[in-house]
Amino acid sequence: MAEEHVVNSSPAPVPVPGGKTIEECEEMIRKSFRNPMVKFLKEHLQQAGCSFKDNFIKAVNCDKPIGGGYVNGEGIMVCSNHMRMQDQVNQVVIHELIHAYDDCRAANLNWTNCAHHACSEIRAGHLSGDCHYKRELLRGYMKIRGHEQDCVKRRVMESVMANPNCSKEAAKDAMEAVWDICYNDTQPFDRAP
Template sequence: MARATRTNAQPTTGGGGVPSAAPGGGLPMAECEKMIRRSLRDPKVKFLREKLEKSGCGIGSNFIKGYNCEEAIAGGYNRAEGVVVCCNHLQIQDQVTQVVIHELIHAYDDCRAANLDWANCAHHACTEIRAAHLSGDCHYKRELFRGFLKLRGHEQECVRRRVMQSLASNPNCSETGAKDATEAVWNICYNDTEPFDTVP
């Protein structure tokens, strides 16, 4: 979850904070903004933007923005702010594009579910499961880059781990509450591929 200003990002009840993809360094703002513009040409990003438009939640040119974030997150989504890309925690184009895809899935969930409550652990867990699963966050190459080497069952394990990392920033979710909420909604949310026909 992230609400951001140009120089920092603070947690709020929005949704979808992605664990930081880079341990340090980060991108200069101008370069990051170029990468955000490049990400808009990615087929998944284009598809999600079209689906948001068709669902009545069109997004303007300022919906996806680069920021320097204090929190150790790669990005976030907030109804009021749109998609935040934490430039100071990212290093390459693939990471920027991945954050944009992940956060647009949250935006899509927020659009299609009129009653999505980010303070509700189960609601938050569901959209995090979907975003981690459908965005490609847990592709084995990305997991290898993070230092997780497991050939069987890595994807579901990764999704669960990343959901727990995101829910840790929700003040309404204790660790036990986050685990219970994740298990309660796992099957329905993991198997929900909307707006994709199948897992991309």
Template sequence: MGDDPLSSGGGGSSSASAGMTLGECQDLIQKSFTNPMVKFLMENLEKSCCGIGSNFIKAENCKENAAGGFARGIGIVICSNHLQFQDEVDQTVIHELIHAYDDCRAANLDWTNCAHQACSEIRANHLSGDCHFKRELLRGHLKIKRHEQECVKRRAIMSVTANPCCSEVAAKDAIESVWSTCYNDTTPFTRPP
């Protein structure tokens, strides 16, 4: 997460191919607006007086190995060249909308602060479904016990470490320091989806 350039909060893609065209990706983004979680997050952004315009979520070809990213004042980018399927686009949109929601509700959120970013990454990975058992199996992570928490930590460390302001040690320390508070913060959901 960061102001500039776009964060790679969506993590690396699982796709082996070159992805899809910008037009194909934009079509899948439009279809994602019918996803109940996407609708719910967009409604909650509106309720928080952080309405998003029609160009807030857009497809781009990304240089970074990321599925997408969010940047304050810019919006959400979905990396067409790293995604192939509707489910991947939906998951990335949900993940990035959680970052947008966090940015909206926290007046003093500083994306260059490792702990601030760590909190949003923990929330986005936990609440978006990025770490559901099925997804972890597809990534080759076969652990049965505590797989979700370990996945959330692993993916949060990858994203925070990508921030030029945060070393791997700083990322790990930040995640540990905010873990309990941020993992248990399910806002705007009443419980983890």
């Protein structure tokens, strides 16, 4: 049996009281399927021959301060207890669908390999809108120029360092080694949205 690895790729905002119940979050996940970016990614997953079952995206309660994750071979989890708004659920779903797309299209993707993990995190951070300047302002980052790449790098480091196979140094080296090729890989989009 293949080793299961959770990609803790959607750092949650600071955990807050008032997170959603699993049932509320499941309804928010259903609503996310109306989002054009979610529809686009779902269609491209299916066109690539990837399975997308009804229970591919699940609401769960999470102990760790993450917004969600992707489990290869199982699907996407959204941490209901860390979600407050529909936009947060949409962002987690979009980010994790990019990981699912990467996992499907790359026959040899190994989530325990720091460079493989970093590459998918770079793509998800860059293509999902996680690092849009308005989101960064809400997080307290006020940089006007170069904010998007700085944000992607910061979030890649958070996620890859959470991988038990990657030290801080290994995460940084992996990110730097794959940055150019992965940042410029916009598949399934023609260009970065």
